[in-house]
Amino acid sequence: MAYKIRVNGVDRTVDVDGDTPLLWVLRDVLGLTGSKFGCGMALCGACTVHLDGSPIRSCVTAIEDVGASAITTVEAIGDTPAGKRIQRAWLDLEVVQCGYCQSGQIMSASALLASNPHPTDSEINDAMSGNICRCGTYVRIREAIKQAAKSRVDK
Amino acid sequence: MLLDRFTSFAGGSSGSSPESVSRRTFLKAGAAAGGGLLVSVTISKAIGDAEAADADAFAPDAFIRIDRSGQVTLIIPQVEMGQGTYTSMPMLIAEELEVELNQVRIEHAPPDDRLFGNSILGFQVTGGSTSVRAFWEPLRMAGATARSMLVSAAAASWQANASSCRAEKGEVIHIPTGGRLAYGALVDKAAKLPTPGNVALKDPKDFKLIGTSAKRLDAPDKVNGKAEFGIDVKVLGMKIAAVAACPVIGGKLAHVDDWKAKSVRGVRRVIRLEDAVAVIADHMWAAKKGLAALDIAWDDGKNADVSTEDIVKQLEDAANRPAVVAKREGDVAKAMAGAVKTVDAIYQLPFLAHATMEPMNCTAHVRNDGCDVWVGTQVATRARAAAAAVTGLPLEKVQVHNHLLGGGFGRRLDVDNITQAVQIAREVDFPVKVVWSREEDIQHDVYRPYYYDRLAAGLDEKGLPIAWSHRVVGSSIEARWAPPAFVNGLDSDAVEGAAGPYAFPNVLVDYVRQEPPPGLTTGWWRGVGMTHNAFMVEGFIDELAASAKHDPVAYRRALLETNSRMRAVLDLAAEKAGWSEALPAGVGRGVAVMFGFGTYIAEIAEVTVGKDGQVRVQRVVCAVDCGRTVNPDTIKAQIEGGIIFGITAALYGEITLEKGRVVQSNFDTYQMLRIDEAPAIEVHVIDSDAESGGIGEPGTSAIAPAVVNAIFAATGKRLRRLPIKTADLKSI
Numbered sequence: 001m002a003y004k005i006r007v008n009g010v011d012r013t014v015d016v017d018g019d020t021p022l023l024w025v026l027r028d029v030l031g032l033t034g035s036k037f038g039c040g041m042a043l044c045g046a047c048t049v050h051l052d053g054s055p056i057r058s059c060v061t062a063i064e065d066v067g068a069s070a071i072t073t074v075e076a077i078g079d080t081p082a083g084k085r086i087q088r089a090w091l092d093l094e095v096v097q098c099g100y101c102q103s104g105q106i107m108s109a110s111a112l113l114a115s116n117p118h119p120t121d122s123e124i125n126d127a128m129s130g131n132i133c134r135c136g137t138y139v140r141i142r143e144a145i146k147q148a149a150k151s152r153v154d155k
Numbered sequence: 156m157l158l159d160r161f162t163s164f165a166g167g168s169s170g171s172s173p174e175s176v177s178r179r180t181f182l183k184a185g186a187a188a189g190g191g192l193l194v195s196v197t198i199s200k201a202i203g204d205a206e207a208a209d210a211d212a213f214a215p216d217a218f219i220r221i222d223r224s225g226q227v228t229l230i231i232p233q234v235e236m237g238q239g240t241y242t243s244m245p246m247l248i249a250e251e252l253e254v255e256l257n258q259v260r261i262e263h264a265p266p267d268d269r270l271f272g273n274s275i276l277g278f279q280v281t282g283g284s285t286s287v288r289a290f291w292e293p294l295r296m297a298g299a300t301a302r303s304m305l306v307s308a309a310a311a312s313w314q315a316n317a318s319s320c321r322a323e324k325g326e327v328i329h330i331p332t333g334g335r336l337a338y339g340a341l342v343d344k345a346a347k348l349p350t351p352g353n354v355a356l357k358d359p360k361d362f363k364l365i366g367t368s369a370k371r372l373d374a375p376d377k378v379n380g381k382a383e384f385g386i387d388v389k390v391l392g393m394k395i396a397a398v399a400a401c402p403v404i405g406g407k408l409a410h411v412d413d414w415k416a417k418s419v420r421g422v423r424r425v426i427r428l429e430d431a432v433a434v435i436a437d438h439m440w441a442a443k444k445g446l447a448a449l450d451i452a453w454d455d456g457k458n459a460d461v462s463t464e465d466i467v468k469q470l471e472d473a474a475n476r477p478a479v480v481a482k483r484e485g486d487v488a489k490a491m492a493g494a495v496k497t498v499d500a501i502y503q504l505p506f507l508a509h510a511t512m513e514p515m516n517c518t519a520h521v522r523n524d525g526c527d528v529w530v531g532t533q534v535a536t537r538a539r540a541a542a543a544a545v546t547g548l549p550l551e552k553v554q555v556h557n558h559l560l561g562g563g564f565g566r567r568l569d570v571d572n573i574t575q576a577v578q579i580a581r582e583v584d585f586p587v588k589v590v591w592s593r594e595e596d597i598q599h600d601v602y603r604p605y606y607y608d609r610l611a612a613g614l615d616e617k618g619l620p621i622a623w624s625h626r627v628v629g630s631s632i633e634a635r636w637a638p639p640a641f642v643n644g645l646d647s648d649a650v651e652g653a654a655g656p657y658a659f660p661n662v663l664v665d666y667v668r669q670e671p672p673p674g675l676t677t678g679w680w681r682g683v684g685m686t687h688n689a690f691m692v693e694g695f696i697d698e699l700a701a702s703a704k705h706d707p708v709a710y711r712r713a714l715l716e717t718n719s720r721m722r723a724v725l726d727l728a729a730e731k732a733g734w735s736e737a738l739p740a741g742v743g744r745g746v747a748v749m750f751g752f753g754t755y756i757a758e759i760a761e762v763t764v765g766k767d768g769q770v771r772v773q774r775v776v777c778a779v780d781c782g783r784t785v786n787p788d789t790i791k792a793q794i795e796g797g798i799i800f801g802i803t804a805a806l807y808g809e810i811t812l813e814k815g816r817v818v819q820s821n822f823d824t825y826q827m828l829r830i831d832e833a834p835a836i837e838v839h840v841i842d843s844d845a846e847s848g849g850i851g852e853p854g855t856s857a858i859a860p861a862v863v864n865a866i867f868a869a870t871g872k873r874l875r876r877l878p879i880k881t882a883d884l885k886s887i
Contacts, residue, residue, distance in 0.1 A: 034380020
């Protein structure tokens with residue numbers, strides 16, 4: 001059936017089964033391939049997007065459960081103050097290597113920073129341990145979140 | 156060395172190390188199609204063909220195009236999988252060409268071994284930590300030559316002497332008048348000039364870019380979702396396929412009942428292959444639902460009862476078979492007989508999957524007159540050959556569109572996914588993107604071999620080894636992947652570094668090939684032979700040090716008297732780690748050294764072992780000498796990431812078989828290190844002007860032995876196989 005969803009501020013209508021995970025709607029139906037497939041079981045975080053600002057794993061979120069919530073993907077996270085600071089810190093500290101997991105990392109980190117402007121190490125662990133990076137960029141992810149927390153908000 | 160045999164089977168100078176092979180670079184400049192200057196770079200593949208640079212032998216390895224807007228495009232065969240090649244290669248050009256780094260753009264090279272063969276490995280491949288080593292001089296020469304031609308063109312425009320002009324930031328400046336001409340305005344004129352020979356390269360002390368931590372050129376698009384990996388390809392009319400291969404290794408498809416799958420909304424086709432079945436649908440979810448709705452009967456074949464225990468038993472038996480000698484110096488038997496003490500041990504390493512974050516995938520469109528393949532691959536020409544073999548099309552009718560790789564680690568040196576995707580795509584008349592589930596990716600990988608090694612040493616009265624023997628038993632990757640390199644039953648990768656960086660007076664390294672059951676394929680895994688042998692050697696050396704009651708660092712120092720670069724990294728790591736400082740109970744420090752890929756590395760791990768046996772790596776200090784550096788920050792990043800990759804394997808990595816099936820399936824059963832488990836990592840890079848070494852793999856190779864040696868220091872328990880089992884370390 002047809003579902004009306006709001007993605008990055010734009011209303012979209014998609015005609016898929018209600019159990020279709022949001023990830024595949026984004027990637028295969030809407031062509032928003034910034035959100036990545038990694039495991040399909042909410043184990044790796046590569047598919048992380050925001051639902052009304054909260055990070056969710058889109059690979060296990062059925063389209064029928066999205067409702068009127070605003071979906072934000074990595075393609076638009078730079079339009080949010082926290083997302084912008086996270087992206088800049090990621091570039092400043094050269095976090096990325098292969099880059100495949102980084103969409104999800106950035107979405108988790110942006111949500112953390114938006115809700116907690118000065119996260120401690122253990123809060124960073126709690127927010128980020130659901131995101132796997134096979135290239136092993138964890139040391140820099142932690143530093144980049146701390147740097148973003150120190151940087152000033154651009155209005 | 157891994158690289159030697161590839162040079163030799165590519166027709167190069169067998170026997171000499173790549174460092175000593177005098178490769179020569181040939182440049183040819185001319186007009187680019189559509190305007191601008193094109194410089195082709197050819198690296199002679201061996202001593203001897205340097206003189207044979209006739210038209211036929213002239214097969215460029217890279218191209219540099221400067222267009223009328225001044226945009227510099229570098230077309231290279233190397234692929235970007237996180238290691239920073241897409242930044243280091245442009246740095247080499249930009250330095251000599253005198254342009255800003257962000258003026259250089261990269262294009263993926265199309266598949267062509269003649270045009271784009273890696274000068275060290277001999278064909279088009281990104282692997283073995285070879286990129287900087289292969290292109291260090293050629294790309295700088297190309298940049299310098301193009302700059303010289305642009306300066307000459309500008310001087311001619313001004314009717315001035317070239318020596319009164321200089322190049323800076325993409326412009327030529329006439330020093331006396333301050334006149335300026337941008338490169339873009341000079342390219343057509345420069346293209347008509349003869350290619351100058353022997354343009355002088357910069358003295359390294361004048362480098363402005365090389366040796367500085369330049370910003371990665373691929374990073375901006377990787378933080379905003381724009382970067383396109385193979386899995387992100389969008390082709391007009393494309394459908395998506397989910398696939399299931401026979402869960403028993405080597406098994407076949409017997410029968411499929413697909414009526415339920417065909418009634419799933421969005422499902423288009425069900426494709427039967429010899430050993431797999433695919434469902435093609437409008438999107439991935441419909442394909443997955445279709446796949447789940449199939450009623451499949453598999454023909455399990457001969458491996459239906461195979462377990463890991465069977466495979467290990469075969470390896471154990473093989474260890475007693477006659478072996479092929481890889482290295483023999485002195486007389487080990489005699490020295491052992493005369494030793495004050497002998498020590499022996501069996502070390503084992505498990506099968507490992509790669510688990511690249513981007514699961515295996517490939518998009519293919521097969522037509523009567525040609526085939527297009529969209530994929531991220533480390534071996535573009537093999538990808539093309541695979542598609543040609545399936546379709547029966549000539550090579551030139553197959554186009555491979557290479558992409559960013561969401562992790563390689565050796566997995567994308569194989570093309571099984573490409574063969575399969577083309578087999579599926581040839582059954583339909585539209586493009587198909589085949590995406591493996593994570594379960595397919597882990598259960599149908601090409602696995603790092605299981606190794607079962609026997610080590611023995613004879614010690615003198617001081618406890619130092621006077622005899623060293625190491626028998627390597629395991630599958631040969633070379634025999635499958637590079638048959639010409641597998642000579643006289645010896646897999647040179649399997650035995651690489653099997654005596655470590657040490658100078659023992661009597662050495663015997665030998666090898667017994669024992670393959671797992673057909674259907675279980677082994678392949679390259681980050682750090683290759685060095686990762687395997689550094690674990691065996693550095694664990695065993697630590698045992699010898701303990702048996703002689705020597706400090707592990709001091710013991711290694713004593714064995715490295717003639718190896719000053721190795722000693723220097725060992726000393727630096729020990730100093731930075733505070734090696735001699737006391738640690739609390741339950742915490743241990745362990746060291747390992749390695750020489751491989753032209754790079755010297757020492758790693759010291761600080762590890763806590765809980766009473767419940769839980770191991771936590773708290774801190775790793777690394778010292779590395781990889782010769783002269785192009786992008787120092789990338790070196791640190793590669794070491795950091797390599798260490799995490801190696802710790803993941805040490806703590807968790809293990810593929811096992813039951814009833815012929817891989818037991819592990821997703822990240823719950825094939826665990827990865829996560830941020831809350833990641834140690835603090837310090838990387839200290841030694842300033843050096845020696846020839847560049849590789850950096851993608853050494854970080855991984857040396858870490859597992861450092862961790863098990865630290866566990867020994869903390870608990871007195873010697874672990875001789877990976878992964879580390881909590882149960883072995885419980886003290887309550």
